Amino acid sequence: ASATxxxxxxxxxxxxxxGQNGGKVDADIDAPEAWAIHxxxxxxxxxxxxxxxxxxxxxxxxxNMWVNKGEIPGNGIDDxxxxxxxxxxxFNAFANSxxxxxxxxxxxxxxxxxxxxxxxxxGVTGVMQEAQIMAVKIFADSGSTNAAAIIRGINYAxxxxxxxxxxxxxxxxxxxxxFDAFNSSPALHIMAAGNSSGNNDTRPHYPSNYELPNNVAxxxxxxxxxxxxFSCYGEKSVDIAAPGRDIxxxxxxxxxxxxxxxxxxxxxxxxxxxxxxSAFPDA
Ligand code: CA
Ligand code: CA
Numbered sequence: 001a002s003a004t005x006x007x008x009x010x011x012x013x014x015x016x017x018x019g020q021n022g023g024k025v026d027a028d029i030d031a032p033e034a035w036a037i038h039x040x041x042x043x044x045x046x047x048x049x050x051x052x053x054x055x056x057x058x059x060x061x062x063x064n065m066w067v068n069k070g071e072i073p074g075n076g077i078d079d080x081x082x083x084x085x086x087x088x089x090x091f092n093a094f095a096n097s098x099x100x101x102x103x104x105x106x107x108x109x110x111x112x113x114x115x116x117x118x119x120x121x122x123g124v125t126g127v128m129q130e131a132q133i134m135a136v137k138i139f140a141d142s143g144s145t146n147a148a149a150i151i152r153g154i155n156y157a158x159x160x161x162x163x164x165x166x167x168x169x170x171x172x173x174x175x176x177x178x179f180d181a182f183n184s185s186p187a188l189h190i191m192a193a194g195n196s197s198g199n200n201d202t203r204p205h206y207p208s209n210y211e212l213p214n215n216v217a218x219x220x221x222x223x224x225x226x227x228x229x230f231s232c233y234g235e236k237s238v239d240i241a242a243p244g245r246d247i248x249x250x251x252x253x254x255x256x257x258x259x260x261x262x263x264x265x266x267x268x269x270x271x272x273x274x275x276x277x278s279a280f281p282d283a
Contacts (some may be wrong), residue, residue, distance in 0.1 A: 003036040005119035005129060007060075008027070010256070012124060013223045014113075014243025014268055015253060021246075023223030029243065029268055034275055039118060040128035044278035046165035047114055047128075047270055048090070048154050048187070051107030053100040053137035055252040056089040058108060060123040064115040065089045066132040071098070082159060090135030091160075093153035094145060095265050103141030105251040109259050111135070112250030113267035114274065123256055124249055127271025128278070134162055138169070147175050154181035163277050166193045166270035167207060167262035174206050182212055188277075189215040190270040192262035193232040200234035209237050216273075220244025220265040231262055242268040 008031075010020045015031035017023050046066050056065045070080030071088050078085045087098035102108045111126075111133050118129025138153040139145045157165050158181075165187050171194070182189055191208040193200060200209055200217070208217035219241040220228040227233060228245045244265030251257045275283060 002039070002119045003032050005125045006121055006126045007119065007123055008123065009248070011248035013024050014062035014247055015125070015127070017223060021223065021268070024225050027223060027225035029127070029272060035129070037133070038275055040115070040130035040278050044131045044274060045219035045281065046132045046134050046161055047274050048134040048136045048162035048165045050105055050136045050138055050157065050167050051110055051169065052100035052104035052139045052141065052143070052167050053092065053107045054090070054111045054133060054135035055102045055108040055250070055254070056135055058250050058252070058254050060116045061108070061111055061133065063117050064126070064131045064133055066134040069237060074084060075142065084156070090137070091153065091156040092137040093156060094137055094140050094149045096202050100135035102137070102252045104139065104143060106168070106263065107135065107137065109249045109257065110166060110267040113247060113264060114166060114271040116250055118150065127268060128274050131274055134160065143269045147177055151177050154178070154185060158185040158187065162187050162279035164188045164190065164270055164273050166267050168266045170194050170205050170208055172206065174204070178207060179210050182207060182210060182215065187200045187214065188273055190266050190273060191215055191217050192266040193217045193219045193234070194236045195230045195261050196232060197230050198232050200232050200237035204237070205232055216267045216269060218242055218249045218262055218269050220262045228260065229262070235280060240269060241265065
């Protein structure tokens with residue numbers, strides 16, 4: 001870990017914007033300034049990435065994956081009795097299995113922004129250079145899901161002690177069961193505001209519009225500190241904006257790619273929340 005990690009590439013304008021590629025100097029989250037104080041730790045509070053899964057074998061993520069110490073890998077037994085067999089790095093809530101491998105790339109991208117392994121001489125650094133990422137897969141690799149899978153995923157994160165959840169997903173009508181799952185969790189829930197460029201005050205977007213004491217709705221900004229054109233917004237319903245256009249991060253299969261969306265802004269906020277929780281565990 002370092003205040004100036006060797007993998008803070010020019011592509012990571014959201015972490016540190018020096019005006020590269022026509023951006024605005026300091027339109028970023030001030031990551032180096034934070035890292036001078038704290039850059040994470042291997043036993044940091046657990047962050048659940050509730051998404052399409054995570055490539056837990058990615059060389060820039062593997063060391064920062066949460067490990068369920070109560071589970072013996074690959075023995076076909078639910079050793080810790082939590083209802084899921086061989087859930088070593090998280091839960092596949094869609095398929096009801098212990099394997100949350102990402103076959104899509106979206107969740108792996110989000111995980112890399114939160115906690116790509118920092119200062120390891122390759123790829124990217126996350127907002128947290130050291131962390132514990134729990135993979136909670138609520139989508140099939142095709143991107144489809146259902147309320148029951150989403151609820152199972154949220155409840156697993158709660159049961160297994162996630163302090164923060166990162167939710168780069170949304171759409172559809174409000175759902176009482178999903179609301180209840182979030183509401184019964186003591187974690188801080190970071191939620192994407194959506195990409196339809198609408199005003200969420202007048203056209204609610206879920207889950208980010210749920211009236212909860214412990215959620216944060218995130219819009220997307222660009223490298224010039226403007227709202228990204230696609231980003232939803234809302235004076236009452238959206239809490240904060242974070243970098244979400246042309247975000248470079250990990251993808252499944254050990255690779256890297258740039259993506260845009262409030263999906264990419266959300267993990268910047270989850271990472272910052274994780275740094276705070278790591279530096280100040282009693283907060
Ligand atoms: Ca288990
Ligand atoms: Ca790295």
